[in-house]
Amino acid sequence: MRSVQIRYYAQLREALKTSAEEVEVETPVDERALLERLAALHPRQRDLFLASRIAVDDAYAQPSRSWQGTELDSGVDIISPISGG
Amino acid sequence: MTGKQMDAPLPDPQLVGLSPNPLDIQALRARVADPAAGAILVFEGTVRNHSEGLTGVIALEYEAHPTMAQRVLSEIVAAAHQAFPIVKAALWHRLGRVELGQPTIAIAVSAAHRDEAYRASRYIIDRIKHEAPIWKREICSDGTSGWSRGCTAHSGN
Numbered sequence: 728m729r730s731v732q733i734r735y736y737a738q739l740r741e742a743l744k745t746s747a748e749e750v751e752v753e754t755p756v757d758e759r760a761l762l763e764r765l766a767a768l769h770p771r772q773r774d775l776f777l778a779s780r781i782a783v784d785d786a787y788a789q790p791s792r793s794w795q796g797t798e799l800d801s802g803v804d805i806i807s808p809i810s811g812g
Numbered sequence: 813m814t815g816k817q818m819d820a821p822l823p824d825p826q827l828v829g830l831s832p833n834p835l836d837i838q839a840l841r842a843r844v845a846d847p848a849a850g851a852i853l854v855f856e857g858t859v860r861n862h863s864e865g866l867t868g869v870i871a872l873e874y875e876a877h878p879t880m881a882q883r884v885l886s887e888i889v890a891a892a893h894q895a896f897p898i899v900k901a902a903l904w905h906r907l908g909r910v911e912l913g914q915p916t917i918a919i920a921v922s923a924a925h926r927d928e929a930y931r932a933s934r935y936i937i938d939r940i941k942h943e944a945p946i947w948k949r950e951i952c953s954d955g956t957s958g959w960s961r962g963c964t965a966h967s968g969n
Contacts, residue, residue, distance in 0.1 A: 737875050811941065
C-alpha cells in the first residue's frame with residue numbers, strides 16, 4: 728500500500744467537493760486499477776471515474792503502464808471527460 | 813516576432829497559450845504571417861446558443877489543467893509541424909467565461925499552399941478536442957449551468 732495524492736478538476740472536483748485527497752493504493756497499480764479504487768471510494772461518481780483518464784507528471788498514462796510507487800510521488804491528476812475547443 | 817519555428821521542439825509559448833482575456837484574432841494571425849506563406853488560415857471556435865439537449869446557452873466557462881494543458885497544446889502544434897509542410901502555426905484558447913458568439917479558440921496556420929493549411933488546422937482542432945485537459949461549463953439563460961459531457965457529445969463543431 729502506498730499513499731498517493733489524487734487531484735481533481737472541473738466536474739469531479741465539484742462533485743467530490745475537493746480538489747485533492749490522499750488515497751491508499753495497492754501497488755503496482757495501473758490506470759484501470761486506480762480508477763476502480765477511486766470509484767469504489769466514491770461510488771456515486773463511479774461512471775465519471777470510469778470515463779476518466781489519469782495523468783502523471785503532466786502526461787497521460789498509457790493504459791498498459793503500471794507504477795510501483797515512487798513514480799507517483801508527484802501525485803496523479805484525474806482527467807475527467809474533456810470538452811476543450 | 814519572437815517565434816522562430818523549429819522542427820522538433822515545442823513551439824514558442826507566445827504561439828501557443830491559454831488566456832483569460834478576449835482573443836485578439838488579428839494578433840494571432842500576425843504571428844504566423846511569413847513571406848514563404850501563400851495561405852493563412854484562421855479557424856475560430858465560437859460560443860453557440862445550444863448544445864447536446866440544451867437550448868438557451870448564453871456563455872461558456874473554461875477551466876484548464878494549470879500546467880498540462882499548455883504542454884498538450886504545444887505538443888499538438890509541434891506534431892502538426894511534423895505531419896504537414898506548414899510554415900507556422902499558432903493557437904490560443906480561452907479560459908474563464910466566454911459570451912455567446914465570442915471565440916473560445918483560435919488556430920492560425922500558414923503554409924505555402926492552402927491544402928496543407930486546411931489539413932493542419934483540422935488536425936490541430938481535432939486533437940485538441942480529444943486530448944487537451946480543458947473543461948467547459950455551459951451557462952444557460954434560465955440560470956442553470958453544467959459541465960459539458962465531453963468531446964464525444966460534440967462531434968463536429
